[in-house]
Amino acid sequence: MANDATRRILNFPAIRPCESVAFTTLLSSLINLGHKICGYKSRTLFANKKNARKSSRLIESLLVFLEEIRNEGSLVGDSLVLSLSELYWVFQKVNFLLEDCTRGDARLLMLVNSEKVSNHFRVLMRAIALAMDVMPLESLEGDVEVKELAELVRTQARKTKVEFERVDRRFVRKVLLIVNMFESGIAPESRDLRRILEHLGIRSWNECNKEVKFLESEIAKECLTTEKRDLGLLSSLMAFLIYCRCRLFEDICSVKSDFQQYGGGFSSEMIQGLNSDDFNCPITLEIMTDPVTISTGQTYDRLSILKWFRSGNRTCPKTGERLMYTDLVPNLALKQLVMQYCSENGIPFSESEVQNHGVATSSMAGAQAMSLLAKFLADRLAVGTLQEQQKAAYEIRLLTKSSSSNRSCFVEVGETIPSLLNLLSLGNPAAQENAMAALLNLSKYPKTNQLVAENDGLSLVVDVLNLGLKPEARQHAAGALFYLSSVENNRRTIGNITGSISGLMNLLRDGSDRAKKNALLAILVLLMCPENHSKFLESGLVSLLKNVLTNSEREELTTHSLATLSALSEKLDGSMAIIHSGTLPLIIQILNPSTSKSANEYCVSLLLSLCINAGTYTVPILIKNSSLMVSLYSIVTSGTTHSSKKASSLLRILHTFNEKMTDSSMASGTHQERVVTAW
Known part of the structure; x- marks a missing residue:
């Protein structure tokens, strides 16, 4: 049977038994599957409760009958095998259906689909009745009680009534009414939202968020289908749950701020x-x-x-x-x-x-719900208690992490950026980290750059970079500086703020790998401003980069360090600093066909700049390294277009120098010979 993780909800990929399967094996498998189905009785149901119980009772009766067949031993015939095979196929579908009905993260979706689910139960009960109708009772051995039991099960299967339950119908209407309110831009009452969640047994932030994560995965799968029939509904339901998560649950003590709460992970x-x-x-x-x-x-x-x-x-x-x-x-x-x-x-x-685009692109309800939510959270940031502000910052952090449309919603609410900036200096570690992470996400939206600069936010971000209360906050500040530096004026302003250069250098020296990565990216963009170039050189950036290349085993850090060195080498003072630091042999060592294409490309660019700006020092060293020539020829033939061109240019420089040295040696040798002969 297909694993639950690899199938869509309310999708039942049952497999019919092989025709050559042994009768005893088929019967045992059917009984085991029946016991598994009955085990769902101990699990909580949030919709179709009566229908699920009726199905379980019917299968319990069938199990008694099947156990009797196994114990008594019956005459095996084609009709009996066919009937049992059909039951096995139906049992698989019932098992899948009950799996979905008892999922802890799909409660809302199963409620909204409760009419469809009840139809599934009805069809499956009829299928059981049909399988029992073709059961050859006359071929069953044993006493009369076995046949009477079979007749009882057959009658029970025929008479089992399955219907769309009233309580489910009522709550489905409530959910759809709120979705319609979202589409009209009307905020629903919190008490109405709370009644629905209480009916579904969703009592905490984490439980609500599990539902959101499940719907995210369903939306991703739905987008890969041709019809995309359920995309609008799924997006609306996710917007409903996100709105509930933000409005109804204030306690975030159990929510980890490092985003590690999802899944167990690997060591x-x-x-x-x-x-x-x-x-x-x-x-x-x-x-x-x-x-x-x-x-x-x-x-x-x-x-x-x-x-x-x-x-x-x-x-x-x-x-x-x-x-x-x-x-x-x-x-x-x-x-x-x-x-x-x-x-x-x-x-x-x-x-x-x-x-990436979020729920707003998939449904009108999702777009309007996010707009309402942005205003609500911005208001909480502005006038709420410290706990409410912290919760609002965390929700904004979550909602803007991977959704560009959500970022635009929050930035367009004018109070969001100034309020998040205010949280940076309140002295609360968790509030500062969440606010800084939210600002990092929002800084990917172009308008944020202007708003942060207008509210003296660049200085505040640099303060967090240097004095952040948690390492994560300092790391996020470096990431935010990377995006904020995309504007030319900001690059100059950030470079002139006291502590911006030293803060990034300290993070590059002592931070975690992720912090170093953010620092390198920010430095790389800031170097695009000529004024910052000399400041970083004076601060000892080349030595730090050499240390990263020497000690780091992370490919990404190596690549970004080489990119930064390449940017520095484009100017004469940068090239000379790299030569005098003794980094050149390390660059030659890194350049290798087995290295990543990006790293090789930066190495070649770096060596080419060094040859152009400091050829007297660089070229003689490169000429002596035979393995370098092999690497360069390999890049010419199999590298990217850009790296191949640069490798060709570098080879021409080396060949020209080598030819001049050869000609010079020959000329020198001829002159000496003439002197000796004359003497």
Whole structure:
């Protein structure tokens, strides 16, 4: 049977038993599956309670009958095997249905689909009745009680009434009414929201958030379908739950601010032992954000392999094997590994397009609900208690992490940015961290740059960079400076703020890997301002970068350090600082065909700049290194277009120098010979 993690909710991929299966095996499997179904009685149901209980009672009666068949031993015939096979197929579907009905993270979706669920129960009960109708009771051995029991089960299956339950109908209407209110831009009463959540047993922030995360995954799957029939409903329901999460639950004590509350994760030792190349899609060679496995067992990023199939290809890109079918199975374990790897190494992890744009792009209710919520949270930030402000900052942090449309909603509410900036200096570690993380997310929206600058926010962010109450807050401040520096005027202003240069240098020296990554990115953008170039050189940036290259095993830190050195080397003083620091041999050592293409490209750019700006010092050293020439020729033939051109330019410089040295040596030798002969 398909694992629950690999199927959509209310989707029942039952498998019919093989025709050659042994009768005893079929019967035992059917009984075991029946016991599993009966086990759902101990689990909580939030919709279709009566229908589920009726189904469980019917299957309990069937189990008694099936146990009697096994104990008594019956004459095996085709009709009996056919009947039991049909029951096994139905039992699988009942099992899937009850799995969905008792899920702790799909309560709202199952409630809204309760009429559809009741129809499923009705169809399955009829299927059981039909299977019992074709049961050859005359071939069953044993006493009369077995046959009477079979007749009883058959009658019970026929007479079991399944209907759309009144309580479910009432609450479905309440949910849809609130969704309609959202579409009209009307904020619902909190008491109405609370009644619905109480009916569903959702009593905490974490329980509500689990529902949100589940609907996010369902939306991502729905976007991959052709029809996208349920996309609007799913988006509206997620907006409903997000609104409830923000409005109804004030206690965030149990919510971890480091975003580690979702899933168990893998140990850091396990992550460090993995080869990061295994996370790259074989088609794009980029890190996979939504890995899926095809029938050949190969894993690709979902968007890449879908594009491959839509181009008319029906083969596995890696093996070339012809595919009989093109089903995609989500590789959830690999996705979790990739997410944790990215988290520990400071690599941005972009979710699917739907998650990036958020619920607002999928439904009017979602867009209006987010607009209402943005105003509510902005008001809490402005005039709420410290606990309410902290909660509001955390919610904004969550909502703006991967949704560009949500960012625009919050930035357009004018009070959001000034209120978040005020939280930075209140002296509360959690409030400061959440506010800084929210500002980091919002700084990806262009208008934020202007608002932060107008409210003296650049100085406040630099203060957090240097004096942040938690390491995470200082890390987020560096990340925010990276985005805020995208504006030319801000680059100059930030460079002139006391502590901005030293703060980034300190983070690069003593911070975590993710903090170093953010610092490097911010420095790289700030270097685009000529005034900052000399400031970083005077602060000893080259030595720090050399230390990172020497001691870090993280590919991303190596690549960004090389990129920063490359930017420094474009000017004469930068090139000379790199030469005098003794970094050149390290760069030559890093340049290797096995190194990442990005790292190689920065190495080549860096060496080319050093040859142009400080050729007297650089070229003689490069000429003596034979392995360097091999690496350069390899990059010319197999590197990117950009790196190949630069490698060719570098080789020309080295060859020209070598030819001049050869000519000079020959000329010198001829002159000496003439002198000797004359003498």
